[in-house]
Amino acid sequence: TILQRWRNDPTALVQILREAQEETDWISPELIDALAAALHLPRAKIEGVAGFYSFFYTRPRGRxxxxxxxxxxxxxxxxxxxxxxxxxxxxxxxxxxxxxxxxxxxxxxxxxxxxxxxxxxxxxxxxxxxxxxxxxxxxxxxxxxxxxxxxxxxxxxxxDNVRQAGVLLGNDLQPGDALRAAHGRAAGDGIEASNARSWREGLPAGLAGPVAVIEEIRRAGLRGRGGAGFATALKWDACRNAPLAAGRQRIVVCNADEGEPGTFKDRVLLASHADLVLEGMTVAAYAVGAARGFLYLRGEYRHLLGPLLAVLARRRAAGLLGRAILGIAGFDFDIEIHLGAGAYVCGEESALIESLEGKRGTPRNRPPFPVTHGYLEQPTVVDNVETFACAALIAQHGGDWFAGIGTAKSTGTKLLSVSGDVARPGIYEFPFGVSVGEVLAAAGTADTQAVQVGGPSGTCVGAAEFGRRIAFEDVPSAGAFMVFDSTRDMFEVARNFTHFFAHESCGFCTPCRVGTPLLKNLMDKLANGHGSPYDFAEIEKMNHILQQMSHCGLGHSACNPVLDTIARFRPAYERRLSNASFEPAFDLDRALAPARQMTGRDDAGAHLSIHAEEEQ
Ligand code: SF4
Known part of the structure; x- marks a missing residue:
């Protein structure tokens, strides 16, 4: 049944494995054999995919x-x-x-x-x-x-824990509003929408339909909410203008693989504002001329799959997905949901596309970029959940309205997932440009020593910098806002992040595959009291290698939390140094303890000299 549902399509391998595992608890050798035969794939390929994702089990786990x-x-x-x-x-x-x-x-x-x-x-x-x-x-x-x-x-x-709502979380969109406004009068088909008139009147003469929508996104100054802040209109325009071979189609992908530790705002958008997000995807499809859409939902949000499928069904029934959407001839577009399986790196857009194609989530070489060679080499727009939600609002209310919120370089609002030492953890929506201190005041904090903005790959902001602004031009953030009061050990915070990166490295390139565990081990060594000042220089060296030679952003940013915390909280590191000079990580004398026990000799002469001296 699972294979039938996915039409024996090898590009759906990740979904097939996930559904099969839900039935059988693990991915057994027999299951791999059966899939290899049914999908006409080498067994090694299926094993390679199953072994890549941490939520797939190739050995029996508990029921x-x-x-x-x-x-x-x-x-x-x-x-x-x-x-x-x-x-x-x-x-x-x-x-x-x-x-x-x-x-x-x-x-x-x-x-x-x-x-x-x-x-x-x-x-x-x-x-x-x-x-x-x-x-x-x-x-x-x-x-x-x-x-x-x-x-x-x-x-x-x-x-949901929404603590402060703005234009996104307080939106009044009814399903279809944004699409009607996007198509509106400009296409001359008689569909009237109250907002369509106002924003189209500001556009250069002659612009109509999809091109007008992209122009409006440009006027809004919308930048991707996934962290990098790339201009959305540029991306959509490039996809729209990418050459399309016969039998191929344009694709819209919503990146709902919100894996950055400390982030949970997409969870809330998808749980309570799914129509806004799906409408934004459909507006994008209208603008770029896409026929197929995917929502790539992180495996951790499995509980949202059922509700999202219900919203999709409702939208199909209302003529907002499927053939001739809103009765517009030729506007055919539908969305399917793919679930991730526990791989942080799939948040990177090209790795996500690989996963959508049923492969290991390894980031691709770029160029070519997904806008020309994306899903199955077709022109593909990949945007974040929040970006699509913003796009729907822009289609509904116009670019000038959106550009009037936030700062000149960071327009609109930003959803922040606030957690840690705060009285009111949850989701806060602020116009871009809000200061770190203002967010802390809203969330209720005392004695805060640091905020990790944007998760482990983001920026650690110390108390002296709480006037800094959440904006692409100052402290950018994909959404995480983790607060640490003065009782917290910032060394342990950074150490936790190095464990995270070592665990999530996909292993494709050597600097990151080797470097992230080395960094983790180095932090563990410091934690165990075996560090020396020499290790700070080692971290700097490691950072240089990871920054210069890693294949993707995970490797580039793996040292950030360590360097940030050394710069701001060096005493937290220094008090762990047992020796001001070099001390080896391996304690030879301690390692010889079993030998002493076996020989029954444990006098001073049976110890290495340094320890013997200490004991005297
Ligand atoms: Fe994979 Fe790390 Fe290389 Fe990125 S930098 S491709 S996560 S090994």
Whole structure:
């Protein structure tokens, strides 16, 4: 049935593996054999894909597969103690499967619940707001082997936690509004929309239909909300003008693989404003002439799949997707949802496209860029969830209206996912240009020493810099805003981020594959008291290599949190140095302890001289 649903299409391999695993708990050698035969793919290719994504299991895991979010904010909220409690209750070691095969408990990166953590995934369903009582309830359900479908629904309730709404979160869009305005009078088909008249009157004479929409996006100054801030109109224009061979089509992709630790604003947009996002995708399709769309949803947001499919069905029934949308001849466009499977690197647009094509999520060489050679080598627009939501509002209200919000170089508003040491964690919508201090005041903070803006690959802002502005021209952010008060150890924050990068490196290029674990080990060595000032120079060297030689942004930014925190919180590093001069990471004398025990000799002469001297 799964193969039929995906029409035996090898480009749907990731989806086929995901659905098959949901039925069988793991991807067995027999399953791989069967898929290889049915999809006419080499077995090694399927094994390679299955082995790439951390949510695919090529060895048996427990029937209940528990993954605790291991983001620094969740650690601050007590996730480590709760994981240990669950392991004790269920007689299982973290990272292993219980002997009866019932349960496995492990960690994963951030699952987008920083505002209601600690949180975990059990068989891909998110359970937020963990405390000791909730953990005990989960353990009872697991021990009782209660099917997940019969678990109390209150365990799975995920709140939006919108603390401050602006034009995006307070939008009044009715399905179809933005599309009607985009098509509007300019195309001369008689469809009237109240807002269409106003913004089209400001356009250069002769502009109509799709070209007018791109012009309006340009006037709005819309820049991609995924972090890089590329001009959306340029991207759409390039895709629209890319040559199209016979039988090929243009593609629109919504990047909902919100994997940056500390970010969860796309979760809220998709949960409560899906029409706005899907309408923005359809406006993009209208503008570039696309016939097919994908929404690539991160695997951690599996709980949103059902509601999103319902919204898609409603939009099809209303004539807002499918053939001749709004009765416009030739405007055929539909959207399908693909789920990721736990790979942060798939947030990079070319890696995401590889994943959509059923492959390992390895970033491509660029150029060529996706706008000319994207999904299956077809012209493809890839934009962030929030970018599409903005595009819908621009189509509805016009570019000048949008450009009037924010700053000259960063127009519109920005959604911030605020978590950590704040009284009111959740989603805040501010016009671009808001200062870090203003966000902190709104969220309710005291004694804040630092904010990590934009997640591990972003910027660490110290207390002296709280006047800095959230904007592309000052501190850009894809959405994460993690707050740390003065009780937090900023060294441990940076160390957590180095573990994250080492775990998420896709392994394609050597500098990152080798460099990120080396950086992690270096931080662990400092944490264990074996560091020396020499290690700071090593970090600088590592940064140079990663910056210059890595293939994609993950490698480029892997050292950022360490360098940022050394610059601002050097004492947090220095107090870990056991020696002002070089000290080897390997303690030879300690390693010889078993030999001393075996020979029964443990006098001063059986120790290396430095330790013997210390003991005297
Ligand atoms: Fe993969 Fe890292 Fe290289 Fe990017 S920099 S391609 S994540 S190994």
């Amino acid at each position: 209940y597969r528990v993954l605790f979010a291991d983001n620094i904010v969740e650690r601050m909220q007590g996730s480590v103690a709760l994981r240990e409690r669950m392991c004790r209750n269920l007689w299982v070691e973290s990272g292993k499967v219980s002997e009866d095969g019932l349960v496995s408990v492990d960690t994963t990166s951030c699952i987008g619940m920083g505002d209601q953590g600690p949180a975990l995934l059990v068989n891909n369903r998110a359970v937020p707001n963990l405390d000791a009582a909730r953990i005990d309830r989960l353990c009872e359900l697991i021990r009782g082997e209660v099917p997940l479908a019969d678990w109390p629904t209150d365990l799975f309730v995920v709140a």
